[in-house]
Amino acid sequence: GEDVEQSLFLSVREGDSSVINCTYTDSSSTYLYWYKQEPGAGLQLLTYIFSNMDMKQDQRLTVLLNKKDKHLSLRIADTQTGDSAIYFCAELAGNQFYFGTGTSLTVIP
């Protein structure tokens, strides 16, 4: 399958911004997604971006896409303790979804 890579851990202080990064390998990706997984729960879709866009903003969330470098990031402004979770990026390439390993975000009060 395709490689979708994320760093495993991120810690930030409450109120700071969090930036979670993701790299992917398939240049034919059509959509890229960010999911959130809270402990004991399934994945929840946070936001997605079409591959011909380079930025999408949704309240505290900003998604940046650098298609040339195949780099996707999720910025969470004013991070709260409730944002502590695992964040997965995913790409839709061809007819298949590929998910990253997930980044565990810890928000320190």
Add this chain to the structure above:
Amino acid sequence: GAGVSQSPSNKVTEKGKDVELRCDPISGHTALYWYRQSLGQGLEFLIYFQGNSAPDKSGLPSDRFSAERTGGSVSTLTIQRTQQEDSAVYLCASSLNSRGDTQYFGPGTRLTVL
């Protein structure tokens, strides 16, 4: 409306036993997916059902794994002769139509093989 549900939420079994995991997709969703999430790894695609078409089984890791979807709704993932490396969280997702549609995930079944 109700989301994707899965049962059981936790399953502990002995090596060599068979297990069945159940998924109830969102009503009206024609596409259903099974994934496996192992510790420290990303989601691994297992199988995809779309309407009445033949399922895409390309992700099933061995012939011990099989899945059915009855009546275009509920799906069962069966693992025969379980092995310790089968221990993982098994996630089910559904989407309205095709693979390009947003997937909605269930809470998963945590399988532990002793």
